Amino acid sequence: AWSVHENSIAYCLLVFLRPPPGHSFSLELDTTGQLPARHSSIRVELECMCSREQLLGDTLCFLHHPDDKLLRDRSSSLLHTLCTRSYLDVEKIACWVQPLVRSAWLLLPQSQHCQLAVLPSSRSCRFQLTGTSKVSICTEMIFAVQQ
Numbered sequence: 001a002w003s004v005h006e007n008s009i010a011y012c013l014l015v016f017l018r019p020p021p022g023h024s025f026s027l028e029l030d031t032t033g034q035l036p037a038r039h040s041s042i043r044v045e046l047e048c049m050c051s052r053e054q055l056l057g058d059t060l061c062f063l064h065h066p067d068d069k070l071l072r073d074r075s076s077s078l079l080h081t082l083c084t085r086s087y088l089d090v091e092k093i094a095c096w097v098q099p100l101v102r103s104a105w106l107l108l109p110q111s112q113h114c115q116l117a118v119l120p121s122s123r124s125c126r127f128q129l130t131g132t133s134k135v136s137i138c139t140e141m142i143f144a145v146q147q
Contacts, residue, residue, distance in 0.1 A: 007134050007135055007136060008135065009135065009136075009137045009138070010137075010138045010139075010140075011137070011138070011139045011140070013139065013140070013141045013142065014142050014144055015141050015144070016144055016145065017088070017093070017143055017144070017145050018145075020078060021049065021052075022046060022047060022049045022059060022061065022062045023044055023045065023046060023062075023079070024044075024045050024047045025042050025043070025044060025088070025145045026043045026045060027041075027042055027043075028041050028042075041087045042087060042088040043087055044079060044083055044087065044088060045086070046062050046063045047063065048061055048063050049061040049062070049063070050063075050064055081096055088145075090122075090123050090124075091122050094122065094123065094124060094143070097141065097143075098118050098125055101116075101125065101141075102116060102118065113131050113132060114130060115129070115130050115131070116128070116129055117129075117130070121140070124141055124142045124143065125140070125141040126138065126139070126140045126141075127139045127140075
């Protein structure tokens, strides 16, 4: 979504997260057991990758090869960064994405003419671009998973 005001433009981006290989996301159901609750927790679970391991050989099944420490450590490090216990933590995700966007911005030619500021937000990533023109651009990234 986007909107234009007098001296500002606001963008709202919906960013869908995908689980890393060997993992899956599952949404908690509401109290009736039917639909996901409005602000439901998203559980991260291990899934069997044995068939892919056998067919392609490009990954190990964490579920059935718990002894492969190197790959497991790399995967669990990312999950530790983005999760609290076995659930995605939107605040941790926002804190992880903000420096990535800041670093990527510095590589763009536009960074010479506009400044990027991170705006306070705990459940999304909000940024503001200001340049020599008096127009400000605000962008909010909201994180989601698909059912």
